[in-house]
Amino acid sequence: MTTFLDASHVVVGAGATGLAFTDALVDHSDARVVLVDRRSGPGGHWREAYPFVRLHQSSAFYGVPSTLLGGGRLQDSGPERGLQERASQPEIIAYYERALARLEATGRVRFLPGSEYVDGEVVSLATGERQRVPAGTRVVDAHYLAPTIPAEVPPPFAVDGARVVPVNDLARLEDSPSRYVVVGSGKTATDAIVWLLQREVDPGAIRWVRPREPWMFNRAVVQPDPAVFLGMGADVWEAAARASSLDDMFLRMEDAGVMLRIDRSLTPTMARCPTIGTWEVDLLRTVEDVVRMGHVRAAERGRLVMDGGTATIADDALVVHCAASGLQIPPLVPVWRPDVITLQPVRAGFPCFGAALIGYVEATRDDDTEKNRLCPPSHYGDTLAQWVEMNLLGGRATAAFTSEPDVKAWAESVALYPGRVPPGHPPSPALDAARERLATWVGPGMERAAALVAAARP
Secondary structure, three states: OOEEOOOOEEEEOOOHHHHHHHHHHHHOOOOOEEEEOOOOOOOHHHHOOOOOOEOOOOHHHOEEOOEEHHHHOEOOOOOOOOOEOOOEHHHHHHHHHHHHHHHHHOOOEEEEOOEEEEOOEEEEOOOOOEEEOOOOOEEEEOOOOOOEOOOOOOOOOEEEEOEEEEHHHHHHOOOOOOOEEEEOOOHHHHHHHHHHHHOOOOHHHEEEEOOOOEEEEEHHHOOOOHHHHHHHHHHHHHHHHHOOOHHHHHHHHHHOOOEEEOOOOOOOOEOOOOEEOHHHHHHHOOOOOEEOOOOEEEEEOOEEEEOOEEEEOOOOOEEEEOOOOEOOOOOOOOOEEOOEEEOOOOOOOOHHHHHHHHHHHHHHOOOHHHHHHHOOOOOOOOOHHHHHHHHHHHHHHHHHHOOOHHHHHHHHHOOOOOOOOOOOOOOOHHHHHHHHHHHHHHHHHHHHHHHHHHHHOO
């Protein structure tokens, strides 16, 4: 006998974007939602992340629209005193469990853990039981841009005799290797190195295999303070308007305090641009043993084989795998298609807001063409051109969704929206100046940025 799910929407993935979408949809419609996830609980990759990870951005920019993560608290001590707090892994998981409980309490959300969606059916991984998704039920793909993390994928290189561990295992070591070899150019690698240095590992005991040089966002300017955030936007578009090339644009953003790089003698080619603190960059610069020979192809006892040759390592070196692909950059597709709603960022770089916005628009609009007009997708960045294009797409999307009074009012009411000026926010000369500068530079900046991206295409 075939069992059918009772749902208007089946959301595949109970991670950050799936829950943000569901939260907005359920709060603004009478939708009935079934959440499906292979994991045992909500929160997606956070359930498998390395234990010392924290959000890279402010907590306020993450989570679901109905509930502010972290309560808007500022850090009152340490090198980031005065900046918005950043939640830890246990705090994030507990937050998502509370968010799911709130949704289930509506009586219109059901969570099916340990399950997967396959060809129109939801299949239990424990029992094999299958439940059919009825015709007319909208399937929501919350996995299209799901990150990969070192704990869940093998190293992207061969291992022969070397001791290789994912970054998660750093916190569980029972011995002290003579050398740590950290493989990766992104935020996971920087987190691993900062964690080691904060535990008084000698910088000279760390070898950093860095295939590319990364640009990173200065966390101090990515804050839920309208004067700060809008001022940062003005700096980005002014840098674009004045730039002679993409490299020049990023160097101008560095001069404005927006972008950071680890080695000022090298021009980065990688622009995933995670947020990072200046204090972290200062620590990272103490690691002087940096290998720049491309990607690792094999880790063998006593050596690494890389694109550009080989490098010797200690026989007992611990090779820390931080090289999972992380952010995904698949082709952009319309969010609404007849067979699926595909969650993607809308306002560049803030996936939770994009998913929540898509949920609100799904709840309040009937025509898919109009929904796609209001929520054109953007992608993540990897190269400089991709990062600039991401912001161009996000800027155009912002103009689209803020053209609708109700959507604009909803966005201004949720902390996930980074460009908002909250209702009742007190005026200030700093905010007035930021708004004026942004209005001055956004037009010419976007025009020049589009030309720079076009010139960079093969």
